[in-house]
Amino acid sequence: MSRLVSARVDFSGAEALLGRVSGGFVRRAMSLIVGEAAQLVRRNFMWLNSSRSPQSNFYRREGEAKTGSEVSPDGSRGAVTVASYQMAHKLTGGTVRPVLAKSIAVPITDWAKAVSREQSSRLSQRADLQYVRSRRGKPMLWRIIDGEATEPAFVLLKSVTHKPHPDVLPGNAELTAAAEKAAKIAVERI
Numbered sequence: 001m002s003r004l005v006s007a008r009v010d011f012s013g014a015e016a017l018l019g020r021v022s023g024g025f026v027r028r029a030m031s032l033i034v035g036e037a038a039q040l041v042r043r044n045f046m047w048l049n050s051s052r053s054p055q056s057n058f059y060r061r062e063g064e065a066k067t068g069s070e071v072s073p074d075g076s077r078g079a080v081t082v083a084s085y086q087m088a089h090k091l092t093g094g095t096v097r098p099v100l101a102k103s104i105a106v107p108i109t110d111w112a113k114a115v116s117r118e119q120s121s122r123l124s125q126r127a128d129l130q131y132v133r134s135r136r137g138k139p140m141l142w143r144i145i146d147g148e149a150t151e152p153a154f155v156l157l158k159s160v161t162h163k164p165h166p167d168v169l170p171g172n173a174e175l176t177a178a179a180e181k182a183a184k185i186a187v188e189r190i
Contacts, residue, residue: 027071027073028186029186029187030071030072030078031069031071031078032182032183032185032186032189033078033182033183033186034070034071034078034079035069036178036179036181036182037069037078037175037179037182038067038068038069038080039178040170040174040175040178041063041067041080041170042063042064042067044168044169045059045063045067046060046064048167048168049063049064058086062082062084062086062087063084063087066082066087067080067081067082068080069081087168089162090162090165091164091165091166091168091169092164093162093163093164094161094162095159095160095161096159096160096161096162097159098158102158103139103156103157104156104158104159104160105123105141105154105155105156106154106155106156106157106160107153107154108153108154108155109143109151109152109153111143112143112153112154115153116154123141123154127144128143128144128145129141129142129143129144129153129154130142130144132152134152138155139155139156140152140153140154140155141153141154141156
């Protein structure tokens with residue numbers, strides 16, 4: 001299942017500048033414009049990665065590495081895409097359900113977060129975790145220290161719903177400004 005995140009940029013200001021460029025230079029100029037928009041998206045991912053605590057490198061791994069740009073053969077259109085269904089899910093939100101397991105283990109302590117980064121599957125088979133039901137009947141995995149279940153580490157859920165995060169991509173005004181700036185530079189170079 002491959003979903004792409006795509007950014008639509010208003011190129012009306014850039015098109016006026018590109019009207020002065022002729023022939024095969026239009027494609028080169030559009031490549032510069034779309035490349036600058038892609039760089040802006042990558043910089044936004046890096047900013048998001050550095051501003052989150054704790055840093056999971058999600059935005060670096062999924063966003064920066066999978067962000068690309070392409071220009072049509074005639075140079076009239078360009079697109080910036082992020083080939084990551086996880087990033088599309090971050091942008092639009094939605095419900096996550098387990099595929100190969102019965103439950104999703106949601107870490108609730110720092111120790112559990114560190115464990116889940118190291119080993120994302122088969123947490124129930126770890127010797128230092130024990131399945132326990134809470135007083136309210138919720139299934140949990142507790143951390144075992146010296147043979148005793150001492151603290152809850154994970155809550156086991158049938159599904160998790162995420163809110164959409166529209167700040168995953170830069171705003172249209174930022175993208176448009178970057179496109180117009182790149183168009184000016186392209187016209188000056190060509």
